[in-house]
Amino acid sequence: MNTVTTQGDTGTPVEVAPPPRFDTLPLDPKLLRAVADQGYATMTPIQAKAIPVVLSGRDVMGAAQTGTGKTAAFSIPLLQKMLRHENASASPARHPVRAVVLAPTRELADQVAQNVKSYAKHTNLRVAVVFGGVDMKPQAAELKAGVEVLIATPGRLLDHIEAKNCVLNQVEYVVLDEADRMLDIGFLPDLQRILSHLPKGNRQTLLFSATFSPEIKRLASSYLKDPELVEVARPNATASTVEQRFFSVSDDDKRRTILKLLRDRDIKQSIVFVNSKLGAARLARSFERDGLRTAALHGDKSQDERLKSLAAFKAGEVDLLVATDVAARGLDIADLPAVFNFDVPFNAEDYVHRIGRTGRAGASGIAMTLVTREDARLVADIEKLIKKKIELEAIELDDDRPRRTSFRPREEREERSSSASAAPSAPRRSDSRASRDPFFDQPYDAGERAEPAAWERNAPSQPAAAAGRTSPNIRPKRKVAALLGGGSKA
Template identity: 70%
Template structure:
């Protein structure tokens, strides 16, 4: 007996206006993702939403399309800025993500008269101010730059009807909670609030309880679950061999492009320069670059002008670059949840992808944290780099991460030895080396040396005798008095 697979919902079946359906069709979208299928009807009904889904599953369309549908009643062709107040506010943690979401909203609203704009830091405020002064219905922003415009009185938020907090967990990680609270204080209390996050931490739930009213909870995947279409490998290599490992995997797999994630800005710049010298077209993306440089790096990678994009976690969230075949974790992330977001840059929208993590001996604790998050054991693999000058040394180096990980998984217990010292527990207790004999001279208490005979003072039988040993005293000298006593 064959089971019938339920047909996936289609955009054509949604209750969307014709201009929105036309724009979606031009973008090539036909079938809804699970988060879109569940969230869009709820947002169209005007309910608050608390939504979680794996990264790369289409959260942007899940909130953008129903918001635009509900804002169509306000569209008009007037040139007056007063007829185009901000009615929907979308807040995001990073500049790149804000720019990406703004571009998608513009595409969805292409055949409507609704206006949208984006403001983020790292750019001159004057062009953003000029655009805001013209009036926009949908404003996409990062919290810090939005507060700058609010304080400069470039934007008024008293007519906002919809608020979207996208990648809310990342905003809290960065420390945007005080900024979010300030921004939300400027908004009307009667509004629809949509919170989307890749994970639901206790902090996210507290934020939702404070600002959402009777939200509909939508979870389409287990929190912190990685996409099943991503092939994951953890290779045990030394720090010195990590660049060789990247070359090896790129060659073996025939990869043309890849993300490479590192933990620091300085490490990002250094690695990009090293790979460039080794013949790979590489660009870097990190927080110390200007916004113009960051956008140029992204556009060059999207256009295929560079092969490798070396980045810090500024690029780990939400960036939607299609058909990226692989992600390398040159450094294991300090935060286990960032592992999920990093490898979410590949295998998007059902495509297959490869995630390679290079593990050195010092990464054992970080790998153990990822195991705890993913709720599965990670097996470290060996990567044959070939041409090793000292094969035994490299084999020992490859075994070191596995030994470190094994010790990180198993809590160490201490056993008290017979003489009161501690020895680490093992299958066979190692004998404790006997102590060297101690010279009894060093155990005696301190005794001061015998006092030298006190030199005799100048004449005078009335000098008192020394009582017991004391430090030798210098004989007093006679000094002529300036004034006679009683004179």
């Protein structure tokens, strides 16, 4: 075996073994050929540790930072073990579900299915994926035709189980991918219901996740038998290939900051993460007005729209993908140079997953986070999680914002002022009163009417007794017409 010689801390040569190769594993030539077609020759650390354990038949708890090849670490050995059931029969009965892979999001389920199909393409093993947001009928038809490997989101799999579209009584392998995320979004009851439909015999269960919390360990103790812990990185560690930068900005300058960083660093394509679905839609429209090819990805979009946005982004037809945390896991974009956190994530663990979209499979990448004064607590949570001191950087923006001006230019205001001073004075308001009739300036005086109105003449006169009792200082009441509320009351 060839070795690589490096200089140690003392300056003495140190021999470091190169990464192990896939062709050193006891894998079928069909699988090795498929792996070679993907351009893979050597294994990542999680693959080198997990694949032999899975091939041995033991349950596994696999922990590795995102982007290190966890999908291949569990799918390749499972396909190897299922090759003994491989057959070319057209009968659905000869292709029962033997492996179930559960994923928390539609995007991750679709991504895992694409990888598994690529590894199984030279075999007769059938692979299918089911998730919500799309019509169940085509999925049901595919399931009834027979599949060996079923990748699913928990909710949609339960729908097919209740509709009797699939039978899981011959399942031998179960994989919980991104199990921490499934617990975060409340899938524990669904997981328990699904696992209750599976045979409890010699079932091999694999649990893979980027992070391990106490809840995950309790789940593992309930459903895994004497699992072997496979851990190749400190929990919640960020990939060493990702450069992390934090910029102190105001809310109003966030979009301009991203535009400047894109321009200064000549970044052709990137993902911009935000915390809300409405914010993602609005920001995408703003970047469109800036002349960038932009697509939005969030939970309010239909699954068909989400898949089209992803396909366009992977094909290079979109410059910026503005997304919520639905894109923080399961997106495998080759050679993605940069990730922006337009909003600091509410959950510090989501920061690890967001920046894991770049710097994948050994490639380098940069993650840039925009921080405001209100984000101090969230940044402190990230520091605590990744155990690194975060240094905020100032960024100087080009002063290209339109300035507010008065309604009239200064020159015009000065010209109007000078012309007004040179013009003859207008007559004062008091001078204009000389031509007015002085009658209209007198105070109002009711005066005495010459004669009473007709209705007053016809009204009965006031009794003398009543008039005698009235004080001479009290003016008698004025009579009011009956139509206006006057007259005697009945």
